Amino acid sequence: MATVKDIAAAAGVSVATVSNVLNNRPNAGRATRQRVLRIAQELDYRPNRAAQAMRTGRTRAIGLVLPDLTNPFFPELAQAVENTARSQGLLVCLVDSQSRPEGEADGFSLLMQHAVDGIIWCPLGSRVPAQVRNPARPVVLIDRPRAGYAVVHSNYLMGGRLLAEYATRMGHRRVGLLSGPQHIESARQRRDGFVKALPKGSEIAWEVCVGFDGLLTQEARLALKQRRRATLIVAGNDLIAIGAIRCLAEHGVRVPEDVSVTGFDNIRWTDLLTPRLTTIAQPVGAIGARAVELVQERMSGGKIGNQRAVFDVELIERDSVRKLNEAS
Amino acid sequence: MATVKDIAAAAGVSVATVSNVLNNRPNAGRATRQRVLRIAQELDYRPNRAAQAMRTGRTRAIGLVLPDLTNPFFPELAQAVENTARSQGLLVCLVDSQSRPEGEADGFSLLMQHAVDGIIWCPLGSRVPAQVRNPARPVVLIDRPRAGYAVVHSNYLMGGRLLAEYATRMGHRRVGLLSGPQHIESARQRRDGFVKALPKGSEIAWEVCVGFDGLLTQEARLALKQRRRATLIVAGNDLIAIGAIRCLAEHGVRVPEDVSVTGFDNIRWTDLLTPRLTTIAQPVGAIGARAVELVQERMSGGKIGNQRAVFDVELIERDSVRKLNEAS
């Protein structure tokens, strides 16, 4: 591979000048500049990132630390992050902790060793790995807020509210809640947003919390079996909704004929399912892109406080909620 | 961050000795060795990867180039690859081409700039990006074979055969094929394996090829609507199967009561669907792990020819195939 030295030799200038031209600093004449650029192109020059990194301390790589790629919300996010990053010339280094804190810690350690310029992180729990507690590098959280960090996520309260309004409009007055883990703020806000926006006369028939992975607990299965006259089941995310629909089917309960179900996330094939799932769409692409922008701003010195970027969400009406007549 | 120089100073030896100890080369005395190691630990020394990379040309990072993270088969693969890699101290750099050849090319270019030590690649089409045609770095293909490369994938022929045997056992004699793109070998082998293992007296009622992403073409929808007395539809992967089931539902056709459907891949929530999908399970974890091993072998000099690692697959019997009595 060609180096600056090769270019310098071919152009009859010093390596310093080549470097100056390549990083377009002002101190180079018009003619020289063009000559150097042309030769660089001819030799197919690519800067050696390792050398650059050693000299400048920047790698033009960012870390992406996710809890679980088998939850389809995250691959969509990863795709958005990777594509935006690549369009800016940034490489994405992936860590999937498989929901294990040690995995998260190891991943951070590896990322720090490789001196990534910044980290986009969807934190697992409340624990902050030592490797990142003194963050030499900017960290931007994604999807899950935490005090002291910049974060970009959806307006979960709004999502909850939209669902509550829709439920009411469709005539549902008694709902069962299959919420996500309440120690995760994004799960809590979805739930709270829903509950607060529920009008007088509507009520929560029951509530059970389960994991975001859609694997239902005994308690959840029992609640779904009994149902206690709930006409609508509001799930914490799409995976939970899918799990619920299947559990209901096992008891011979049809969706939406016998009971309605809503999800959250609008993962890609919720509209390939039977029935197509009514859910809340998050602008995943925008979220991923914004996270990259934010981390990049911080990489280039901008210490712009710990901002929050919150994105509006949208109700996607499909087939899993039935319209009740007033009498029912 | 502590450097070798710091350790050398603290231990009263030269940096060369520190380096020797750290890479446990023989020329260092017992006492010195232990002192250096102790101090390195105390100072929480981590080698500067950039400096190492510049000197040795190795980065201890590998690239993972995938066509589409929104196809749930790939995140599972990515997870396996990342976890095995991390356990070996390798960082994974992700590229998602979003099924666009330019994306693939850009990704490779970025990976080469960062001088990853090896690349695990699920190629998009038949085009080989120029960046990788002269591979200074070892490349291991995953899931999609191609002449001249090492590859690790499932035994697709076996998968096809298992499906054919199962179909026969369940009394299905007339099947419709909803195959994947036939220019991709893995799709072709699934199909061929199935067709070849079909006994006399069984027949292919019709065949349509669609993309792996589960979005059905007009032609496919028409075939599903007509059905031409096929009692079983064999889909090229789970996404296609899911799409087919929904399309059938739109025409009021129930699965498996009216027609049976099989998938391929056993992506994670095929058993959350209604009906639970009968499909072929690939050992995704093993495939990912083996790919990492293979690329690592090659990284450390082993030029072991272009081997093929082929993994057995397994039939997962669920609820989407009905047993027909002989008469039907």
Next chain:
DNA sequence: GCTGCTTAGTGTAACGTTTTACTACGCAGA
């Protein structure tokens, strides 16, 4: 002609490692 300023460009140290060639020392064998 001198001063001061701008433009265009250069020489070289430095970043943190690894590695090559070398030294210094002790000791066994003759």
Next chain:
DNA sequence: TCTGCGTAGTAAAACGTTACACTAAGCAGC
């Protein structure tokens, strides 16, 4: 005592960049 050899360790170059401190030349103003 000399030779040779193994052990323990060192000095310094090298990897490819960037950036600092310079210089050389041209030119305007007086």
